[in-house]
Amino acid sequence: MSSYDDAKERPEHITNILNGLDRYNPETTTIFQDYVAYQCEYDTYDCYANLALLKLYQFNPHLARDETITNILVKALTVFPSSDFSLCCHLLPPNLLTPTPNTQASDLAEAVQKLTGLNSLLESCQFKEFWNTLDSDDLYADLIADVSGFEDTIRTRIAGVTNSSMREVTRELLEGFLNLTDDKFDTFVKETAGWSIEGDVITIPINKDNEAKPTITRESVKFDQFSRQIRRAYEQPA
Template sequence: MPSFDNAEDRPEHITNILNGLDRYNPETTSIFQDYVSQQCEYGTYDCYANLALLKLYQFNPHLARDETITNILVKSLTVFPSTDFSLCCHLLPPSLLTTTPASSTGDLHEAVQKLTTLNTQLESCQFKDFWNTLDSDDLYADLIADVSGFEDTIRKRIAVVTNSSIREITREMLEGWLNLSDDEFDTFVKDTAGFSIEGNTVIVPLNKDNEARPTITRESVKFDQFSRVIRRAYEQPA
């Protein structure tokens, strides 16, 4: 997924706002909101700009749009295992994060709570539970509807995590993780993830992250670091 953390990749008008005092100007709220919509439509992601918009919402709560907030949170899910979701939540009103919603934040509170559940499952690698939860309530379908390619992006992120931590995995387990089966599973695993299938086992290519290597720890301790200890050993007690 393209990320605009690098200022060179970000649209120039957004960069100019983020680098100037206008990032605190309420009039730029609509520009950032349109930018979030573009990220959802075109599959790009700009955490820095999204956080700037949430900060504007903090200062100007009357300008906040529930749909934009949920879209930002959904987009942040697509870059797990990063901490972007948590960063976004820290800029939300505390009333949205408590277990009991305020009367004025009922719908948005429920959306935030449901997305938090998804984030927890992704962070803890409960991928099969993630898909089951996603399919358990029509509200989840509504929450991710604006984010183009959400499910495929999540699958790619799961493949990245798998690639960095596993050498072999059973087909059945990975099917549950990816929520795919049969030809769709074979195509994704081989063409997108770059894994191979041998019978009921999926083989992950050896790489620097999943290779088992011994770790040798060397410590350099200078003698003068112990000089005080040695000196005290020879001191006479008072």
């Protein structure tokens, strides 16, 4: 997945809107909505543009589209462990985020709450539970249906987290992380992740994140910084 956070590949007309006053113009809502659909279809991602659209929805709730909101949240899931999902949620109405007791939740509120649950599982590295939850309800399949390559992208992100935190992992545990088995698992581990399989253990090459190194912190503190405190310690009380 490519990211437009650096604005190098963002379409020019989107860049012009984001850099000008038109980003607050309700008439640009349809342009941003089409752009979200483009991101879903072509496996790209532009958090800045998506946040701008959610901000427009805040000011113009009558223009909001449930499908677009859920697609933005699903796309934000695919870039964990970043904080994009939380940023998007901060621009949503509170009633969509928290279940209201004794009240029938709207379809959008239910969708947002389910996606929030998935995000919590990813953030807490409960990857096997994430896949189990994703497969537990047909509503999840409907929510991610528009986002091309969702599952493969999530697997790649999980592999990235694993790559930065482990040196070795058992096959059984990693199969649960990736929701893959047999040949599909072997292919992903060797060709996509670039790791080696030795029996029931997957070995992850040393990198700057998973290599344990002692860290020595040196602080330079000058004596005169404490002169005032030392002087007060010898002062006679009034």
